[in-house]
Amino acid sequence: MTEEYDATSEGRKFIERIKAVCGNDRKLHFKFDEPTDPRYGYVPPRRPLDKYINYGLIVLDKPPGPTSHEVVAWVKKMLNLKRAGHGGTLEPPIPRGRGAGIS
Amino acid sequence: MTRIIGTVMHSTKEYVCVMQLHRPVPQERLLEVLKMFEGEVYQRPPLRSSVKRALRTRRIYRIELLEYDGERYAVLRVDCDAGTYMRKLCWDIGLILGVGAHMRELRRIRTGPFSEDSGLLVRMQDLAEAIYRWKEEGSDDLLRRVIVPGELSVCHIPKVIVRDTAVESLVHGAQLAVPGVAAVEEGFGKGDLVALLTLKGELIGLGRAEMPWNEILESKRGIAVKPARIIMERGVYPRAWKKKEG
Known part of the structure; x- marks a missing residue:
């Protein structure tokens, strides 16, 4: 069951969106400027929800107080996830800035 | 995807921190000492830490004094490697200043490609x-x-876009040959870490470039990228290689 859509131009737009996150303005140079077959895979925002969540991440503004581990446990529970990780806990008991990833 | 997030998190970070000095110092002296901490620094992880407590080095790219009240509080913006302890940094700055200091407050404003704004x-x-x-x-x-989408975490990593026909063999552990490359992001060299994406923008995995970007564009054959970590599951794209007879 695959709906027809312009995977090629949506894919191109999505790659530009990846680059925009951190202001990466290095150009893409095409060797084979060919279409991609919409029957295989998904342009990431089109993934079915379970896949979307499994391949997703949350840039979370962690409130001061709870540790990153605690926050990850909450998020996991809220989303009924089996696996979730987060980036950067070097000093577990100390409130950190932000940045949790789920997966 | 958790594995890839690890790669992102092991890139650079940026913090804003409030350092409390135990006695006032002249601002020029403070600036001078902050400058000394730019570059390679030695740090031993603190007692309460979740990593091995061995002496290690971290690079501090930039320390900017955002504000100093001339008395006890200094606000710093620090751009550094992942795993640099701000608490240690403040303490060490205090030692060199000769007045003592400690960290009062900390906020991370950037992790790898993800900044606060x-x-x-x-x-x-x-x-x-x-x-x-x-x-x-x-x-x-x-x-x-x-x-x-987790793909956004590879923003800063140079990208190699793979043709539909080469995706499945990469997922099975093959190297990426030049004819399987649809596009390259300019600027990377041989040996650099690259992100392998499909034409739809799906992350296949990370690899090491075997040729600089322009050589991949100009060549007709040869190995372009050796995969390092593949995250895409098998069977998403069709097999395009021939089964060997017998």
């Missing part, structure tokens, strides 16, 4: 609201906004 920052209440809407109202629109 990237527009992706989500609060706990945003997440709670998105989940409520999904579970109680049956709509995943907010959830799809607070959760973003």
Whole structure:
């Protein structure tokens, strides 16, 4: 069951969106400027929800107080996830800035 | 995807921290000492830490004095490697200044490609609201906004776009040959870490470039990228290689 859509131009737009996150303005140079077959895979925002969540991440503004581990446990529970990780806990008991990833 | 997030998190970070000096120092002296801490620094992880407590080096790219009240409080912006302890840094700055200092407050403003102003920052209440809407109202629109595709974490890593026909063999552990490359991001050299993406923008994995970007563009054959970590599962794209007879 695959709906027809312009995977090629949506894919191109999505790659530009990846680059925009951190202001990466290095150009893409095409060797084979060919279409991609919409029957295989998904342009990431089109993934079915379970896949979307499994391949997703949350840039979370962690409130001061709870540790990153605690926050990850909450998020996991809220989303009924089996696996979730987060980036950067070097000093577990100390409130950190932000940045949790789920997966 | 958790594995890839690890790679992102092991890149650079940026912090704003409040350092409390135990006695006032002249601002020029403070600036001078901050300058001394730019570059390679030795740090032993503190007692309460989740890593091995061995002496290690970290690079501090830049320390900017955002504010100093001339008395006890200095606000610093620090751009550094992942795994640099701000608490240690403040303490060491205090030692060199000869007056003593410690960290009062800390906020991380960037992890790898994700900075505070990237527009992706989500609060706990945003997440709670998105989940409520999904579970109680049956709509995943907010959830799809607070959760973003993990692909966004490879923003800063040079990209190699792979043709549909080469995806499945990469997923099975093959090296990426030049004819399987659809596009390259300019600027990388041989040996650099690259992100392998499909033409749809799906992350296949990470690899090491075997040729600089322009050589990949100009060549007709040869190995372009050796895969290092593949995250895409098998069977998403069709097999395009021939089975050997016998």
